[in-house]
Amino acid sequence: MAEEQAAAQEQQPAFGIEKVYVKDLSLEIPHAPQIFIQREAPQVSIELSNATAQLEEGIYEVVVTVTVTSKIADKTVFLVEVAQAGIFQIRNVPQENIDIILGVTCPNIIFPYARETISDVVTRAGFPPVLLNPVNFEALYAQQKQEQAKANGATTH
Template sequence: MAEEQAAAQEQQPAFGIEKVYVKDLSLEVPNAPQIFIKLETPQIGIELGNTATQLEEGVFEVALTVTVTSKVEEKTVFLVEVIQAGIFQIRNIPQENVEFILGVTCPNIIFPYARETISDLITRAGFPPVLLNPVNFEALYAQQQNQANANGATVN
């Protein structure tokens, strides 16, 4: 009976966070110190991307890349890029749900860490913190799925 319970437990859907970490971090302030003299309000641009890699059966790395660029006119004030990653255990879940978890759930878990890292790094560089707004990863995932479906339809 104990063996049956153990076997049934192994078949239970499972999701777990194994590790959250900074995989890569970059800060550039190419026009320092002159840029600190400018009193104009900079324009902020944000780019976002994520990847998922299977490490072994049921274990995945999800990496969220966030790039924040600040410019005054054509001069770069600062450029920050953070790759915040996590290792997740995902077992006994249907493949279509795994893709959703990797594209939505995991980035939602990782994003607050990336946001904090970026804000802290920008502040340490001598600038006011940049607070990134929440991201709707479900909408981004749906958009990516629609694009993939549209591209697939045009190939046939």
């Protein structure tokens, strides 16, 4: 009976965070120190992407990459990029649910770490902190699926 319970537990869906870490971090201040005496307000742009990879059976890496570029006119004030990653265990979950977990749940877990890293690095570089707004990864996932469906529809006609 104990063996049956153990076997049943092995078949239960499982999700776990194995590790959250900074995979890559870059800061550039190409016009330092002159840029620190500029008085104009910079324009800030943010790019976001995420990628997934299966490391082994039931173990996945998800990487959320955030790039923040600050410019005054055509001069880059700073550029900071962080690739925040996580290793997740996902077992006994249907594939369509794994895609949602990797595209929505995992990035939602990782993003606050990336947000904190960006703010910390920018502050340590001598600039006011950049506070990134929360991201709706569910909406991004849905948009990505729609674009894939359109692309597949366009190639099959």
